[in-house]
Amino acid sequence: MSGPDTDENRGADENRGARESHGSDESGDGGRGLEACPGLEVDPLIDDPGTRIIVCCGAGGVGKTTTAAALGVRAAERGRKVVVLTIDPARRLAQSMGIDSLDNTPRRVRGINGGGELHAMMLDMKRTFDEIVEAHADPERARAILENPFYQSLSAGFAGTQEYMAMEKLGQLRARDEWDLIVVDTPPSRSALDFLDAPKRLGSFLDGKFIKLLMAPAKMGGRAGMKFLNVGMSMMTGTLGKLLGGQLLRDVQTFVAAMDTMFGGFRTRADATYRLLQAPGTAFLVVAAPERDALREAAYFVERLAAEEMPLAGLVLNRVHGSGAARLSAERALAAAENLEESRIVDQEAGKTAGRGSWAPSPEPEPPATDSAQPQPALTDSPQSGRTEASPTQVSADLSAPSSARSSVEPAAEPTVEELTAGLLRLHAERMQVLVREQRTRDRFTALHPEVAVAEVAALPGDVHDLAGLRAIGDRLATGGSSPAGAA
Amino acid sequence: MSRLQVVSGKGGTGKTTVAAALALALATEGKRTLLVEVEGRQGIAQLFETEALPYEERKIAVAPGGGEVYALAIDAERALLDYLQMFYKLGGAGRALKKLGAIDFATTIAPGVRDVLLTGKACEAVRRREKQGGYTYDYVVMDAPPTGRITRFLNVNDEVAGLARIGPIHNQAQAVMRVLKSPETAVHLVTLLEEMPVQETADGIAELQEAELPVGQVIVNMVRPHLLDEAAVGAADGDHRDDIAKALAATGVPGATELVSPLLEQAAEHAQRVELEREQRGVLEKLKVPTYELPYLGEGADIAGLYRLAKELRKLGVGA
Structure with missing residues (x-):
């Protein structure tokens, strides 16, 4: 599921109920150890005027940006003046905030209820970089930098620019002091840690000998200056020239020389933003889905934040599945489904010829029409498999010929009550398998990090299209940590 | 089938799993495939439940019918040092460059160099031959960066070739680009039948086509x-x-x-x-790109699941 839909309230209560009943029923395996896990209370966090920055981080595809937007909407509707800095939002998400295309300037989001305000923006890294150059260099030098081919590639997005620029932008927004809460989404990095590493990497580059080497010839008046360098160094520049091509090396050198005076400022600001992230006004939310890879990344992030002394508020677990019938296990549901299907097959073999679609109130199985065995692969194929997922042939049959696969449930060929009930049971078994797997994955995380507060957001079938959808997620976020059992 | 199979996809769609299953499927019947990882996440090792992969091609699985899957986690820094050694016999200078921070610069700060090295290494594996003359690997499967960055990642060689207009990096970038833009390469996008991944897939295909990179299949994963x-x-x-x-x-x-x-x-x-x-299936159909569908694995993507997906892919005609 990529995110919640607009169908607000159907799920929230039902799923909380599911969690509770599931927790009590599954106490033998899944329910244990979760009591120890504290709930993440989102409302106190966003209501606290002391909370000035919330950073949402986590692996790609877990709903980070959606979480950031939902938090922004909720905080604004609870009276705060909020800006959401997104990095690379899906078009739909930008539209859900009523803004067709977000850009590098915060835009007010219309339709927010209550006394607060919501502004949203999307990081444009090239624009942000250009603005820094324009703000910190005299016009002539700024033009030289902006026209440098090396700069143009660098600013358009080498691995890491996004991280530096997100940090810069965050620092800028904080410095403007126009908002009392900034919600930041982190870049979809190769590694989730790049965001934190950006300032240090910049620092080590700027402090390194390499940059001095690059700057040396320019400072000393081009190639003539080379003779003042020791032999080793000139050999090195020679190697670089050979490797990069002389012209690229010159571009780099010109760029570095032009940027020279600006580097210090870069560094100071990156360091300041880094310290800002460690300060008490900042809260990190690690976002994950109850899947192995996402939670592994989440655990890694939790550890890294602790090592960097960054304040972690908790884990937001998106797309958690629940069931109102959790006391019926997958195994029992499947056995019951098979039971129903077998009795039907037996009747069919006995040659009964009752009409299809007759809804006799009797609990006795109703046989389907005599020619019905073929068009019902989805319901009849897998009684022996004991699993809910389709066998490979079944899936391809189902998908390549959807009309025939579905004919068993088309109005024209109304299924018998046994077929329907068996279908309901199979669906339930599938849901329970997902539930148990999610529980197991989550338990593993909780065992490693029992101290991390968790808020769960129930899975929804569609995507977010509007503010109502974001509100619905906000509701789930706010209630997702209050269930003490907390189990999916 | 193209010998370089690049597998991309939105985060959370299971692209690493699909790449691994594809490597297994292509290795069936005595073939040898190389599965490469470029993002330093050690996703392949986790999937095959082995220890972290070193910068070394190592056999990680046997396919039905005696095929072999090798794996390699490409590390940009090591690839650069290798490259310096291979072409310039600069082993010692490499160490000195590293001490100066030049290697760091080249692999993290300098635009595109990192990506050139990563794709370059994969292309080298595609072209490598045994002494007897046959290819070392029948297929190379790359677990590539996600859909949002794939075009830039693959196309960066063009940019670098423009930036470094002469010299070995220029030549290297152009050689890599020739492989990537040829029918030797196919770029697959993994998606789910959900709105956001499908939209991203549509955008990704448009970008790849714009950049004249060969689009392979859309692979719909986790179909229930x-x-x-x-x-x-x-x-x-x-x-x-x-x-x-x-x-x-x-x-x-x-x-x-x-x-x-x-x-x-x-x-x-x-x-x-x-x-x-x-x-969503309707949206995908409009893209006019061949589509595979893979079933949802109820038990999660473990090794048994990988073999099952590989079997599915064979049925769909992979490697046939």
């Missing part, structure tokens, strides 16, 4: 069977709650009456999902 549709759910939810309760009770399930409502709610959600999936 449609057990009931709206019509059935509507029928069930009508006057037949009692009948369903009785049918449930007849199977010996306790508390049958209380189960009816939650089961029907789940069915309604299922029907809603079926409908959404139908819409």
Whole structure:
């Protein structure tokens, strides 16, 4: 599921109920150890005027940006003046905030209820970089930098620019002091840690000998200056020239020389933003889905934040599945489904010829029409498999010929009550398998990090299209940590 | 089939799993494939439940019929040092460059160099031959960066070739680009039948085509069977709650009456999902790109699941 839909309230209560009943029923395996896990209370966090920055981080595809937007909407509707800095939002998400295309300037989001305000923006890294150059260099030098081919590639997005620029932008927004809460989404990095590493990497580059080497010839008046360098160094520049091509090396050198005076400022600001992230006004939310890879990344992030002394508020677990019938296990549901299907097959073999679609109130199985065995692969194929997922042939049959696969449930060929009930049971078994797997994955995380507060957001079938959808997620976020059992 | 299979996809769609299954499928019947990882996440090692992969090609799985899957986690820094050694015999200078921070600069700060090195290494493996003249690997499968960055990642060589207009990096970048833009390469995008991944897939395909990179297949992952549709759910939810309760009770399930409502709610959600999936399938059809569908693995993507997906891919015609 990529995110919640607009169908607000159907799920929230039902799923909380599911969690509770599931927790009590599954106490033998899944329910244990979760009591120890504290709930993440989102409302106190966003209501606290002391909370000035919330950073949402986590692996790609877990709903980070959606979480950031939902938090922004909720905080604004609870009276705060909020800006959401997104990095690379899906078009739909930008539209859900009523803004067709977000850009590098915060835009007010219309339709927010209550006394607060919501502004949203999307990081444009090239624009942000250009603005820094324009703000910190005299016009002539700024033009030289902006026209440098090396700069143009660098600013358009080498691995890491996004991280530096997100940090810069965050620092800028904080410095403007126009908002009392900034919600930041982190870049979809190769590694989730790049965001934190950006300032240090910049620092080590700027402090390194390499940059001095690059700057040396320019400072000393081009190639003539080379003779003042020791032999080793000139050999090195020679190697670089050979490797990069002389012209690229010159571009780099010109760029570095032009940027020279600006580097210090870069560094100071990156360091300041880094310290800002460690300060008490900042809260990190690690976002994950109850899947192995996402939670592994989440655990890694939790550890890294602790090592960097960054304040972690908790884990937001998106797309958690629940069931109102959790006391019926997958195994029992499947056995019951098979039971129903077998009795039907037996009747069919006995040659009964009752009409299809007759809804006799009797609990006795109703046989389907005599020619019905073929068009019902989805319901009849897998009684022996004991699993809910389709066998490979079944899936391809189902998908390549959807009309025939579905004919068993088309109005024209109304299924018998046994077929329907068996279908309901199979669906339930599938849901329970997902539930148990999610529980197991989550338990593993909780065992490693029992101290991390968790808020769960129930899975929804569609995507977010509007503010109502974001509100619905906000509701789930706010209630997702209050269930003490907390189990999916 | 193209010898370089690049697998991309939105985060969370299972692209690493699909790449691994594809490597297994292509290795079937005595072939040898190399599965490469470029993002330093050690996703392959985790999938195959082995220790972290070193910067070394190492056999990690045997395919049905005696094929072999090798794996390599490409590390940009090591690739650069290798490259310096291979072409310039600069082993010692490499160390000195590293001490100066030049290697760091080249692999993290300098635009594109990192990506050139990563794609370069993969292309080298594609072209490598044994002494007898045959290719070392029949296929190379790359677990590539996600859809949002794939075009830039693959196309960076063009940019670098423009930036470094002469010299070995320029030549290297151009050589890599020749492989990537040829029919030797196919770029696959993994998606789910959900709105955001499908939209990203559509955007990704447009970008790849714009950059003249060869689009392979759209691979729809985690497809779940449609057990009931709206019509059935509507029928069930009508006057037949009692009948369903009785049918449930007849199977010996306790508390049958209380189960009816939650089961029907789940069915309604299922029907809603079926409908959404139908819409998304329609969007994918409009892309006019061949599509594979892989089933959802209820037990999660473990090794057994990988072999199952590989078998599925074979059935769909991979490696045939």
